[in-house]
Amino acid sequence: MSESNGLKAEVAGAGFAGLVAATTLAQQGWDVTLHERGEELRPLGAGIVLWNNSLEVLKAIGAYDSLLPHTMVPPFYETRIHNETQSLEDFDGLPWRTMTRKALHEALEEAARKAGVKVLVNSEVVAADPSGTITLASGKVRHADLVVGADGVTSNVRDSIGSKDGVTRLIVPRMKEELGGQDEWDNVIDFWNFEPRVLRVLYVPCNDDELYIALMAPIEDEEGSAVPINYDVWAESHPYLAPVLREAAKIENGRYDGYQTNVLKNWSNGKVVLVGDSAHAMCPALAQGAGTAMQNAYTMAMAVSADHLDLPATLQTWEAEEREITDRCQAKSAWYAETRNMSKGNQFTPEVLETAAYNPTEGR
Ligand SMILES: Cc1cc2nc3c(=O)[nH]c(=O)nc-3n(C[C@H](O)[C@H](O)[C@H](O)COP(=O)(O)OP(=O)(O)OC[C@H]3O[C@@H](n4cnc5c(N)ncnc54)[C@H](O)[C@@H]3O)c2cc1C
Numbered sequence: 001m002s003e004s005n006g007l008k009a010e011v012a013g014a015g016f017a018g019l020v021a022a023t024t025l026a027q028q029g030w031d032v033t034l035h036e037r038g039e040e041l042r043p044l045g046a047g048i049v050l051w052n053n054s055l056e057v058l059k060a061i062g063a064y065d066s067l068l069p070h071t072m073v074p075p076f077y078e079t080r081i082h083n084e085t086q087s088l089e090d091f092d093g094l095p096w097r098t099m100t101r102k103a104l105h106e107a108l109e110e111a112a113r114k115a116g117v118k119v120l121v122n123s124e125v126v127a128a129d130p131s132g133t134i135t136l137a138s139g140k141v142r143h144a145d146l147v148v149g150a151d152g153v154t155s156n157v158r159d160s161i162g163s164k165d166g167v168t169r170l171i172v173p174r175m176k177e178e179l180g181g182q183d184e185w186d187n188v189i190d191f192w193n194f195e196p197r198v199l200r201v202l203y204v205p206c207n208d209d210e211l212y213i214a215l216m217a218p219i220e221d222e223e224g225s226a227v228p229i230n231y232d233v234w235a236e237s238h239p240y241l242a243p244v245l246r247e248a249a250k251i252e253n254g255r256y257d258g259y260q261t262n263v264l265k266n267w268s269n270g271k272v273v274l275v276g277d278s279a280h281a282m283c284p285a286l287a288q289g290a291g292t293a294m295q296n297a298y299t300m301a302m303a304v305s306a307d308h309l310d311l312p313a314t315l316q317t318w319e320a321e322e323r324e325i326t327d328r329c330q331a332k333s334a335w336y337a338e339t340r341n342m343s344k345g346n347q348f349t350p351e352v353l354e355t356a357a358y359n360p361t362e363g364r
Pocket residue numbers: 012013014015016017018035036037038042044045047048049050123124125126150151152153154155156157167169214257259275276277278281282283284286287288289290291292293
């Protein structure tokens with residue numbers, strides 16, 4: 001932990017990006033206040049896949065060890081069309097892990113509190129100004145040396161500095177025995193069905209007890225996108241998953257979300273910087289939205305900590321150095337979402353895994 005550097009940061013949004021940015025800044029000596037508009041800190045969504053880039057960030061900020069027992073490394077990423085295996089990929093030893101979002105969020109929250117981040121809930125940031133001020137929904141104005149907009153894809157911070165398949169995600173019991181008990185049920189399995197309608201199930205075992213499933217259907221398919229899920233429609237398409245689909249159909253408070261992306265001209269303006277979905281929301285095809293969010297939150301926090309004499313200039317230099325890899329990842333994710341080419345299997349080539357293999361902590 002560094003000594004105080006006398007600088008103040010206000011961070012909007014306690015998602016994965018905000019928690020990593022706030023923690024890293026605090027560990028580097030900043031006085032950090034993290035604003036979350038919700039009444040408590042909690043993740044949106046169900047399960048998540050993380051790769052080397054974000055796993056290295058978790059190690060660097062001390063959140064990895066407490067998270068590890070709640071994660072797993074599935075033997076293979078398997079892709080099936082109409083339940084026929086197209087590929088089994090193990091990424092040649094490239095680190096990757098699956099987990100629930102709850103476990104990831106709790107580990108990050110613990111790291112933030114340990115680092116001394118002040119967390120304010122029910123605190124919505126409605127506007128930010130490049131001079132380094134934020135305005136809260138209560139009307140209060142706060143001044144800082146740095147404002148971080150980590151307030152997600154509908155970012156108010158982004159809007160103040162000017163600058164669709166959809167999916168239902170659920171956690172259900174593992175039910176490995178009910179599915180047949182074979183070891184293949186420990187794989188991440190990407191089930192793509194195109195006939196008679198497009199319905200995809202991403203099957204992600206997170207630990208011995210919990211299974212994350214993402215049920216993807218075109219927005220115009222009212223039955224496929226219905227919440228709670230329409231058991232008959234999904235079980236007819238994926239009968240081998242009937243036990244878990246039956247459990248999934250019992251969950252009434254699920255959500256169907258259309259894919260959202262945004263590309264900005266600049267990630268910062270003056271002393272205000274955006275990290276995570278507020279800056280670069282992406283389609284989930286490569287499972288890298290949170291990964292790049294944490295990667296950029298970390299590198300930004302390290303950059304402004306190393307050179308804070310002229311923060312607007314430091315932020316521009318950081319963006320120039322770090323942005324391209326995220327832009328490429330976002331473009332590839334959009335292409336895969338549009339073409340549905342992940343269904344062919346064997347798509348995790350070294351080029352596609354570029355971001356996954358990146359280590360943002362190296363040399364810092
Ligand atoms: C179907 C799907 C599957 C995905 N799977 C993966 C995966 O496997 N791996 C991966 O890396 N990524 C994945 N992603 C992407 C990932 O979920 C996001 O990129 C990531 O959660 C973004 O984090 P964030 O902190 O930027 O934003 P968010 O998670 O949206 O967090 C924003 C936070 O800010 C708060 N907030 C919002 N507005 C305000 C405000 N004005 N003031 C104060 N607080 C505010 C919100 O309440 C929230 O807590 C997936 C996305 C989708 C849609």
